[in-house]
Amino acid sequence: MFNSYGNIVRLTSYGESHGKGIGGVLDGFPSGIRIDMEFVQAELNRRRPGQSKLSTPRKEDDEVEFLSGIFNGKSTGSPIGFIVWNKNQHSSDYDELKNVYRPSHADYTYQVKFGTRDYRGGGRASARETIARVVGGALAKLALRQLGIRITAFTSQVGGIKLEEHYTAYDLDLVESNPVRCPDPVKAVEMGELIMQMKAKGDTIGGVITCVIKGCPIGLGQPAFGKLHAALAAGMLSINAAKAFEYGDGFSGLTKTGSEQNDVFYNNGGRIETLTNHSGGIQGGISNGQDIYFRVGFKPVATVLMEQHTVNVDGIDTTMKAHGRHDACVLPRAVPIVEAMAALTLLDYYLIDRTTQL
Amino acid sequence: MFNSYGNIVRLTSYGESHGKGIGGVLDGFPSGIRIDMEFVQAELNRRRPGQSKLSTPRKEDDEVEFLSGIFNGKSTGSPIGFIVWNKNQHSSDYDELKNVYRPSHADYTYQVKFGTRDYRGGGRASARETIARVVGGALAKLALRQLGIRITAFTSQVGGIKLEEHYTAYDLDLVESNPVRCPDPVKAVEMGELIMQMKAKGDTIGGVITCVIKGCPIGLGQPAFGKLHAALAAGMLSINAAKAFEYGDGFSGLTKTGSEQNDVFYNNGGRIETLTNHSGGIQGGISNGQDIYFRVGFKPVATVLMEQHTVNVDGIDTTMKAHGRHDACVLPRAVPIVEAMAALTLLDYYLIDRTTQL
Amino acid sequence: MFNSYGNIVRLTSYGESHGKGIGGVLDGFPSGIRIDMEFVQAELNRRRPGQSKLSTPRKEDDEVEFLSGIFNGKSTGSPIGFIVWNKNQHSSDYDELKNVYRPSHADYTYQVKFGTRDYRGGGRASARETIARVVGGALAKLALRQLGIRITAFTSQVGGIKLEEHYTAYDLDLVESNPVRCPDPVKAVEMGELIMQMKAKGDTIGGVITCVIKGCPIGLGQPAFGKLHAALAAGMLSINAAKAFEYGDGFSGLTKTGSEQNDVFYNNGGRIETLTNHSGGIQGGISNGQDIYFRVGFKPVATVLMEQHTVNVDGIDTTMKAHGRHDACVLPRAVPIVEAMAALTLLDYYLIDRTTQL
């Protein structure tokens, strides 16, 4: 019930960081979509640890193996099963975690909820779980591409360093030109330096990812509980370490008045458009044809390589210090994950919208 | 599919602002809960227009009529049907809206999506739809009360005026002591004045509602896609005019380091607790027994009583000016709606958690 | 969770036989369908008690009041709320049932499950619950009519009296020409006489309803768990007193061999059809364009006006004798309910099928 995402297009994921692998099943994916295997693998590579000096030195090859649902290079409409086998796992890194609850991790809540937990690398709570999302999202992007819908996310803030301008001021084609995945090359350098400082200290830092969706048709989303932005929010906040979501002007628009913030309609050469886009491309929960954009806040990674107070599994106060290979900042590698959740959501809502009129 | 909320406890809502009424069905509600009718009506009264000079002068009596599922004063486990009949609707206020698309409303997106729309008062997109949520939420609160779970929301920001302290610095019992529903009486006066200024100008203003949940047991929420905060985010962003959601430290925690922001565990007289609560009571998507708190940003109401540019239904540029009786600020009346969505979510996740272990 | 039926088009029902009324919400119904109110009421009249001497003398007017989702005579795509107010309920007929569990009714199982029950007329377990299905089904029929899909059910067996021929041997236009709703006028008389005999004795009798769907496009249904006939079975067996379901040749086909029972394909003037239709119009769970037909078995009504042994609510052995106005045979009035569940299922699966290919 809870390891599935979506309504018509539904991704079910499974797997633990130190089990056999991370896999998923994408059900309800339309038939007849050409599956570009290199693209899917390239998306996984964007998520992969060890891709730059900014990320953890863990090397995870993360090759996807498709198990079903594809025949002669195209989707068949049957569920697409896939797995990424775990390799290079150092389970022994976690032996000492067997008996303590790491601060701000899921160790304690899992133990109470389930009466047991897989303490190796966080088990199911590991960020490796997002592998299934990236694979599913890559497939969704292939379908969206046929519909002219394009999704681009980027790092817009790391710690106190942030892009000052609206996304429209940047060339989003530059996002992949630096390891931070920031379209402002100067800020990217600053962000990268901050991450390296954190890494040196064994500390971590959070930030913001902005996501922009272009080419979305009018009409996606549902009134009441199925608002498109509510679905996007649920998708984004289901990503590990995500703490905040805003779309359009978000929190910053609250200090403006209605007359300042309304997006007036005008006829743009025969097409109804809005002069401004404070609404973030969604009005009344339904896409209005303008760019959809939103921001997702990620907390600093909880694993710091410093001594911290905590309790052990018997509830006795103690201290612990994490070892192993960890990210000092999750943002650069979370960019493709944000895109993946957006792609899954958009494709699902696109198909749902097809049922609105006979 | 999209006018329902929840998994086990599921609220389905229906009705338009200028139709016969706003109703709902609450299914999966546990049997044997004593239904305190006065409490339910009191919750509706907190949402009602015309309750103070701050809100629209529209008088809506909004009395709930229960249609099923209650016998001898208690819930029976059968679906609870209910309706609030519309009265005092001035549909003629909307005649002139038949042919124009109001800026930042759902008029245009509805028309494209459904090929038709009920132009009287926004139809289904009206804020009156939230009546069903408040009724359902009031019932959920009655069940949660038995479990010791208490939910309190309050206005923490209106335009640029905001509470500077963490929620723990305020006496939440004061929330209902002023029409703004702000626990700081001084700020409440300032906020009220700002709202009255907006009203005088025919303009509107947004703000932030903070919600605090106390007494939540450990273990609510699911890993991966069913994280408790993701469910809360979806619920909150399904409320009209909501644009942003953050829990725990949210966006403001992103500039801190992991070592600053981690919540270390300690043994508090035999109970495992956290020294700080940057996590907002949720770790790994699962409640940890600390207070859950989150903030929801609401944009200024789109209906301003000023002339605005727009297009008509033929796509021709024109201007329009809204008349009628509208709120200058939605925040005070949205407080019980935020609580209602939180209550529905918590009860649903409480019941789901019961299925975790045999 | 369990008072809703369907995926895209979803009917939620509520109400008890001796409460205020029986209502429902039809969500996901396509916009732009003209709502023929007289047709909906006529469908309700086909289900109504007291429509002929064969059925209970209870007079239930059962007029539907629509509460939302219809504007200017057409569906808007918003949820369609409706209610049929209870009138002429004789709750006092049931006072003596407060303390006993009626044999083969839901009294005892409800009491154990919910810890309480509404003993007036069976509460939620009453056959009046099917009112919501007939209203929802009538709306679905209006949409299916636009698609050329026609559903006809009829009584094919009462007790030991049954139609000997395949449905294709009868003129289904005759179904509504007699109160039994049987297309064979001679058998209809016999069935009617059997029902009257039962009524005279205070006893009851069961039977079979056959349902035929013509004009169904190819492709409705899903492999694996979403087979079209599995959905139809679930819909039919959710009707009170239904005990059995078979489609195509059903149980009677099991004694034939594969070579006898296979439906061979042939080119019928450019259209691929099957020479025979043992498959009942569904192959691999997916409609193949031939007539869909199935049979639903209904047990004799449990309420007999004779003394029966039972236990009281304290578990003590006792006897009881039902009074009041009851049907001796549910079949004639169940015909429109079978059609309604079929219509809801077909419309849902038609819309789902639209999401199969981009």
Add this chain to the structure above:
Amino acid sequence: MFNSYGNIVRLTSYGESHGKGIGGVLDGFPSGIRIDMEFVQAELNRRRPGQSKLSTPRKEDDEVEFLSGIFNGKSTGSPIGFIVWNKNQHSSDYDELKNVYRPSHADYTYQVKFGTRDYRGGGRASARETIARVVGGALAKLALRQLGIRITAFTSQVGGIKLEEHYTAYDLDLVESNPVRCPDPVKAVEMGELIMQMKAKGDTIGGVITCVIKGCPIGLGQPAFGKLHAALAAGMLSINAAKAFEYGDGFSGLTKTGSEQNDVFYNNGGRIETLTNHSGGIQGGISNGQDIYFRVGFKPVATVLMEQHTVNVDGIDTTMKAHGRHDACVLPRAVPIVEAMAALTLLDYYLIDRTTQL
């Protein structure tokens, strides 16, 4: 959406007969259940082709590999991923099927629905898909065993040869004593001979499987659309080749009167029970503590090794003759599949029932 089964406990399956394997994900399975690997494999062996001379000579080893959700021999509450790798597939057997539609198979309906099909062995429509059900069902049985719920299915009819007595007349411990899986050793021999005759001719034959559930607690199932028998029916009719379902007295009870068929309650040494069990252990959709029993009818396998008329993919009339290794009768191997679907349904409804009262 449609390759998943269940609400709380949800099995998602994937895989084609001639792809890499058949797999599944069991989500919502309770934590802390000891996973008896030998039992799971033994259940798979009961389904396996080639286990006796009655079934196809295809040898499929069908070893299950678990991928996640189990740690230190127990379920963790995380999704349990698994796969059975395909081996010994003779895809070339199917090359000639590329261009024809096999009668009474899903070839044609798949092609129209999806615009494509995997013609090797039926692709997703293959009976190998049931492997995922047997694995999921075996896990469910392990949980049900802790609750004292036992499920036994058996072959009660093959062609015209059937058990004449009610299931209570047989010793169900004898079911596994013969390859037909029939508790009557004499009838089992007759059934086996009939199957061998069919095999010799290249023809096939259908039959009936009866399933009995003992030890089910009172209260499982939901009123209205979630009746326990409706869920069982949907589960059973989602199995390939299933055409009919009846529970309790089913079709045969329809010729009896209400006074004959009602199950009167009595106090059996302090426990409320029914004297008879025509109801099949379910009243008002809810289990009443008596044995649950139902019958599932399976048509003869569509693959006959005889020349049949059909059309090719261009719609041109032609003939075809299947080759390869096929079952002459699916019943013996379908017994564990029926049990598996029953087990998944029962566990799901058991957990749902836990949410009924606070």
